[in-house]
Amino acid sequence: MLINLHTHLEGRIRPATAAELAAHAGLPGGKDWRRALQLHKPGDLSVYLEKVAASYPFFGSVDNLSRISCEAVEDAAADGADYLELRFGPATHVRPGMDISAVLRAVCAGVAEGTLRSGMPAGVVVAALRHHDWDTNIAVARAAASQAGAGVVGFDLAGDELRYPRIEPYVSTFAVAKAAGLGLTCHAAEAAPAEAARDAVNLLGVTRVGHGTHIAHDADTMRWAADTGLIIEICPTSNFFTGAIAHRSQHPVNAFREAGIPIVLGDDNPIQTQSTLSQEQRILEHTFGFGPADLQHLDRTSVRAMFAEESVKEFLRIRL
Numbered sequence: 519m520l521i522n523l524h525t526h527l528e529g530r531i532r533p534a535t536a537a538e539l540a541a542h543a544g545l546p547g548g549k550d551w552r553r554a555l556q557l558h559k560p561g562d563l564s565v566y567l568e569k570v571a572a573s574y575p576f577f578g579s580v581d582n583l584s585r586i587s588c589e590a591v592e593d594a595a596a597d598g599a600d601y602l603e604l605r606f607g608p609a610t611h612v613r614p615g616m617d618i619s620a621v622l623r624a625v626c627a628g629v630a631e632g633t634l635r636s637g638m639p640a641g642v643v644v645a646a647l648r649h650h651d652w653d654t655n656i657a658v659a660r661a662a663a664s665q666a667g668a669g670v671v672g673f674d675l676a677g678d679e680l681r682y683p684r685i686e687p688y689v690s691t692f693a694v695a696k697a698a699g700l701g702l703t704c705h706a707a708e709a710a711p712a713e714a715a716r717d718a719v720n721l722l723g724v725t726r727v728g729h730g731t732h733i734a735h736d737a738d739t740m741r742w743a744a745d746t747g748l749i750i751e752i753c754p755t756s757n758f759f760t761g762a763i764a765h766r767s768q769h770p771v772n773a774f775r776e777a778g779i780p781i782v783l784g785d786d787n788p789i790q791t792q793s794t795l796s797q798e799q800r801i802l803e804h805t806f807g808f809g810p811a812d813l814q815h816l817d818r819t820s821v822r823a824m825f826a827e828e829s830v831k832e833f834l835r836i837r838l
């Protein structure tokens with residue numbers, strides 16, 4: 519199976535759609551959008567996120583949001599995925615006449631259409647962003663809560679952990695999402711030290727952490743993560759491009775496994791990294807020695823960890 523539990527809407531826009539929408543918006547024509555959106559060498563998290571932000575102009579209308587979301591689901595299904603959790607920060611895409619709720623409804627409608635067309639179940643994970651102010655993030659959490667059970671399955675904290683490492687400012691935001699019954703995750707210990715993962719669990723109440731690469735640098739936090747049952751969403755190629763690891767082969771996936779820490783897989787921003795989930799799975803096989811039993815274990819962990827409603831989990835358990 520192929521279950522994607524960490525991927526961003528802004529990292530999945532089709533280059534052909536970008537070209538079409540650019541022409542429509544009167545942006546300079548003839549640009550190679552595959553190349554323009556793609557990362558060419560590793561940098562740090564800030565450089566990586568600037569590249570992701572190059573896609574933002576394409577999300578400026580309800581129709582565009584729905585179309586890009588629908589195509590993201592179709593493309594994941596075409597890559598072989600059995601389930602997709604698609605995350606994004608709706609406040610980024612607010613425009614005059616299109617508020618946070620309108621943005622979120624457009625994406626949920628696009629994801630539902632993509633599921634209808636592809637037959638692959640998918641859910642939306644709404645992200646608060648580290649650089650947004652408290653009022654904005656609370657509004658995002660309330661919009662997410664109002665769409666719980668209507669497409670939204672989870673809540674996340676994303677953005678630049680290098681520039682905004684503190685977790686405390688988002689405690690009340692996550693309380694709103696938690697009260698609505700949403701699954702909780704947080705990008706943590708990707709650019710900040712291992713301790714950030716503990717803060718995400720202890721202060722925000724998350725059950726999953728995105729990336730978590732630096733957890734491997736601290737033996738105490740490794741033991742704590744294993745004892746807690748914290749699930750780490752790993753994205754090896756993304757971590758290479760953000761500079762969290764010096765080379766893909768240095769990803770600590772096997773250190774996590776040996777420590778008894780459950781892992782699930784994501785492709786983060788495949789348009790920017792040029793590596794989809796099926797390729798990330800091949801990296802697990804060829805670089806980290808995953809055999810059929812290891813992949814089966816990954817599938818079982820993924821079904822347990824996903825924020826989907828029980829009927830979707832049951833559907834996938836039957837297929838396991």
Ligand SMILES: [Zn+2]
Nearest residue numbers: 526705728786
């Ligand atoms: Zn991410």
